[in-house]
Amino acid sequence: MALNPTDLFDIRSLLSEEERMIQDSVARFTDQKVLPIIGDCFDQGRFPKELVPEIAAMGLLGSSLPEKYGCAELNAVSYGLICQELERGDSGIRSFVSVQSSLCMYPIYAYGSEEQRQKYLPGMARGEIIGCFGLTEPHGGSDPANMKTVAKKDGGDWVINGAKMWITNGNLADIAIVWAQTDEGIQGFIVEKGTKGFEAQEVHKKMSLRASVTSALYLDSVRVPDSQRLPNVKGLKGPLGCLTQARYGITWGPIGAAIAAYTSALEYSKERVLFNRPIAATQAVQLKLADMARRITLAQLLSLQLGRLKDAGTMQPAQVSLAKWNNCRMAIDICREARDILGGAGITTEHPPIRHALNLESVITYEGTETVHQLVIGREVTGINAF
């Protein structure tokens, strides 16, 4: 029996019935709702906000969090499959869900008070309250310990001053999780849209993640009550703990982008006839396709095992770093190679490879650059910090 070209090791057989069902329903959503419009959205530099209610209704926002907050309480592998199928559509759609789920709902759940959870999580799960996550600053995102944004205590309030850069969902968001330096270390604050002195400004001229909103945030003496501070974490481990959740999902997402590009190149190569034979009949193209299939298979196994470790509660940040590095590198290489197989046709958004390749320029950079993750592994295996 012929093997499935996008699942050579029958990894689907390792999924539970519920996990397969979730994957199928998100795949249908991507096929029916995302793929027909996403090329145009990318061209127009437009995030398809009209899809948010359906994304929410499917339970994809904060999908790992408890049902008592209106969430689907799915396991980590299911969250990964959601990311994979959404990013098969576009990294911008997966980014929206990653930020809402792992970077905004997760810290409110993990570090927030019960009052904050009740106030925000159900509305966020319904997609009625959109969040963004402000960690990166203009002077350098890789080193968040060197944070310049400060929050000073003033009676029962906090006064926040600073700026954040490259913030996904910034101009869409109703709330921002803002990380700021305080006298007691880095702390997180929930800043609501419309708070005096708080402004989001959209980043334009992007060649990547064009179907996603990216913004700068400005905080000019923004005053928030202590009840908007996340009370249960202090120090860099707060934001880094959120990043571990989001990076885990990002190990899966690029598998979807790679599958989209590989499938497109595979189909095209069987139809494109040059020198009296389809280019798929040439050794050069077969080597490229075989290499894509090999690298996708390895990435699938890596993320699945990572998900099983996460579900068992033993996943380590360095393991996430290795998978984020490997899978982003795998996907960007495949998308660029697929673009080449399509020749000139590969340079337009009529075909997915170039859109995914351009998106992955962001995905390989955000949530820790490739170099940052390589250095995390270097530190893990040598015991020497080279940052």
Ligand code: TGC
């Ligand atoms: P270090 O000072 O050693 O550690 C500080 C504390 O944090 C703990 N920790 C972690 N906890 C959870 N998860 C992790 N991944 C953790 N890494 C470290 C650590 O145990 C320690 O705790 P404690 O209790 O001892 O205080 O910090 P480090 O040397 O490990 O960090 C250095 C480095 C470079 C790895 C870190 O700064 C880093 O990861 N930099 C990259 C920053 C980054 O990724 N920014 C992303 C911004 S958000 C974003 O890009 C969203 S895009 C989303 C989208 O659109 O999809």
Ligand code: FAD
């Ligand atoms: P820098 O940190 O200035 O890095 C520049 C270069 O130096 C990189 O090549 C890096 O690998 C290299 N480098 C860094 N340290 C070392 C070292 N020790 N040794 C050798 N080389 C090193 N951030 C948020 O907080 N929230 C968001 O929602 C968010 N969304 C984003 C969306 C998009 C589209 C993009 C592009 C970024 C987003 N980011 C977000 C920011 C992202 O996390 C940062 O871009 C990333 O962490 C890198 O920071 P930087 O851009 O300042 O690059």
